[in-house]
Every structure is written in C-alpha cells, then in structure tokens.
Amino acid sequence: MSHSKRTNFGGSGQNLFISNKSITLKSEKGPDKTTIDGRRLGAAIRLNDFSEGGFVTIEGFTITRGSSIGGGGGILLPSNLDSGNSNLTVWLENNIVIDNYSTRAGGGIFINGSFTFVVLRNSLIAQNTAAEDGGGLSIATDKTSGNWVSLLAENCTIADNIALNDGGGLLVGEAAHVRLENSIIYNNTGTRLSDSQVDIVDGASGVHFNVDYCNIEGGWESITGIDGFTGSRTNSFDLPPLFASGPFGDYYLSAQPLQSVTSPCVDRGHPGVSSVLGTTRTDGKEDDIHLDLGYHYSPHLPIPDLKVNGLDGNFQVSVWDEVFLTGGVDPGYLEGVPHDWWLKAERDGVITAWWDLSGVWITSPSPVRAWFGSLSAIEGFPISNGTLPPGEWKFTFVLDARNGVFEGTYADSVTVTVQ
Secondary structure (H helix, E strand, O other): OOOOOOEOOOOOOOOEEEEOOOEEEEOOOOOOOOEEEOOOOOOOEEEEOOOOOEEEEEEOOEEEOOEEOOOOOOEEEOOOOOOOOOOEEEEEEOOEEEOOEEOOOOOOEEEOOOOEEEEEEOOEEEOOEEOOOOOOEEEOOOOHHHOOEEEEEEOOEEEOOEEOOOOOOEEEOOOEEEEEEOOEEEOOEEOOOOOOOEEEOOOOOOOEEEEEOOEEOOOHHHOEOOOOOEEEEEOOEOOOOOEEEEOOEEEEEOOOOOOOOOOOOOOOOOOOOOOOOOEOEOOOOOOOOOOOOOOOEOOOOOEEEEEEOOEOOEEEEOOOOOEEEEEEEEOHHHOOOEEEEEEEEEEOOEEEEEEOOOOOEEEOOOOOOOEEEEOOOEEEEEEEEEOOOOEEEEEEEEEEEOOOOOOOOEEEEEEEEEO
C-alpha cells in the first residue's frame, strides 16, 4: 500500500472492512506517515465473516478516530467462527492505535473472536476510551462449544486509556489466553476500579494470563480478579516508565543525556529476545545492552531535501527559463554524525555531472563526492542558478555513511524537463 498523510477507506461507516479473505496490508512508510482515519463513522478497521478461517496481517499504520457502536473503536474482531472450522490468525505489528472510542468494550481494540489467535507486536495503544470496559483493549469469547481466543502481546505500550467501568488498559474475559512480554501497561484509568490497569472479568472461566518482563502499574497484585486463574509472572516490576515526547509522539522513554534520568524500562527486556527495529528513545538510539520495554517508534532518519525554484516535484521549463536549485537537510537522530554528501545530475537517463561544494559541476560518469562532514539542520542552501539545455534533467541529493562510497542511503530527487 502506498503511503499518504491520511488514507481513508470508505464503506458502511468503516474505513477498512475485511471479509472472509486472507490479506496482508503493510504501509511503505510506517505509522508516522500512514493513517487510517475512522472519521468518527465506525470502527476504523473491522474483520468480519471469517467462517473458513484465514490469516490477516496489518502492519505500519496509525489507526485513529474510530468510533464504534458496540465494540472496538479502532480495530474490531467480532465473534463469527463456528465450532470445528479453521482458525483465524491476525498479526498486528508496528501500529499506533490512538484516540478511538467504543460505546461498549475495547476502545482501541476489541478481540471477540472464536478460535482466533492474535499477535500484537511492537504496537502503541493509547488515549482510547470505552464507555464500558477495556479502554485500550478487550479480549473475550463465548466458552460454549469449546471456543477459545488467544493474544500474544510483545513490546507493546498500553497507556492513557480510559474505561468508564473496568479495565482501563486491558479487559480479559471468558476463555481468553493472554501472554504479555516486554510491554508497559501504565497510566490507564478504570473509573469503577480506579487502579485497574488489567481486569479479569468476574466469573470468567478458562482464563490463562502470563506476564514476562513487563512493567505494569500496581504490579501483579493490581490485576483485578487474578486469583484463581492459571497464570505466571517473571522479571516484571512496577515503576513509573518516565515517558518523554519525541519526533513522532509522546511515549518515548526518558534516557540520558537528553533527559535528566533514564527510564527503568530501558534495557529491561528479555535477554534472549532480539532487538526491535526502531527506537524508544528521543535521541533515536536503538536498543543497547538488552531490549527496551514497550513500543519502538520508527527511527527519525536523516532527510535530504532538494528543490527547484523553491518547490518539490517535477517541472517543465523552456531553455530560456532559469532553474534555481537549493538543498536542505533534516539530520534526524544522526545530527553531528559525519556523512558523505553527493549531488548528481542526469540528462536523459545518463549521469553527466557531480556538484562540488565549491559551486562547480564536475563532468564524470563516476561518483564525485561534494563534501564530507557532520549532519546539521540546513534549509535553502543555494546550489546552482541558470538555464539548462533541452532534455529531461534529474538531480539527486544523497547522504551516505562517511566511507567515500556512493550508496544512495538517504536521497531526494527533482526532475526538470527542458524544451
């Protein structure tokens, strides 16, 4: 799926309606640039009629402004599999589920499937509201006919969700098997049980609840209804996670030197689990000694910017028009790190010249580095100004790791057709 600032999917009040079809939906640019907007017209994403089972993957989206009459403002997985049919597997990875509302359960996500296995990996569930239970997420099924539903949540942050009844962060119901690993559940509010981060429904049976390497506000003892159920906890704790605001949101982890203290969730993940792509830290550093707990944002990578006459895109000019080329750099989390800088010109698909920092174009089919130096914020740096011969000209500005080899790691291009 191509990315956009905001992507809307119409149909029956839901943005995205998936019915009885195995499918993989993966954004190209990640959740910071790809949004499924519910427009307050229904669940942002709804799965329905998977009577024959299947496999659904949804990866790399911000899912927001869903508003469901029933369950699952952001994502709704309804109960519709009959006993004896094939299982449904749903893989939700690297998603931000934020600012959704449900009139009943599961403000962010409502998992009410039968014979359903859900993997929730590296996802942020925040600022969602349920008028009843499970502000962030609700999971349950009807145990009759041997039904079951299972959730494996890894490296998730469930925070600042509200339920007007129970389970501000997570509600666990009938026949639900839940395993939480390397995750954070904090700052959620269950109005009826104000300290409820996780609530297991009174009288529910067949519940299995396991926690490994997690930070849960109030600890294991705060899990309402945990007594009497099959469950375990290892290497988990209760300490304020010290969230910090960063380039893409408000749920990074505080870490020195940019913040005065380092979050207790840094380097506290399972030592046997490999690192997650992305970062929990505002300086953009990836996991160090061990895996960090919670959601990992997309790294704020360097962004080169090339403009013609102050604009992006493709242009058509005459041989008499002057073309003014300017460049800029957003260094991202690599500010101050040395890089190679390159600027090449192609005419009708053939490399003709490379720009030098002295302000001249050097004719060469082989790469000629413009400069090497540390990345810093630059805007509107003048490169060249003048007319061009006829043809299709493509200019490309590239930043690479400093090794003298042209690799094209971070690039931006503009095309000018001269007639």
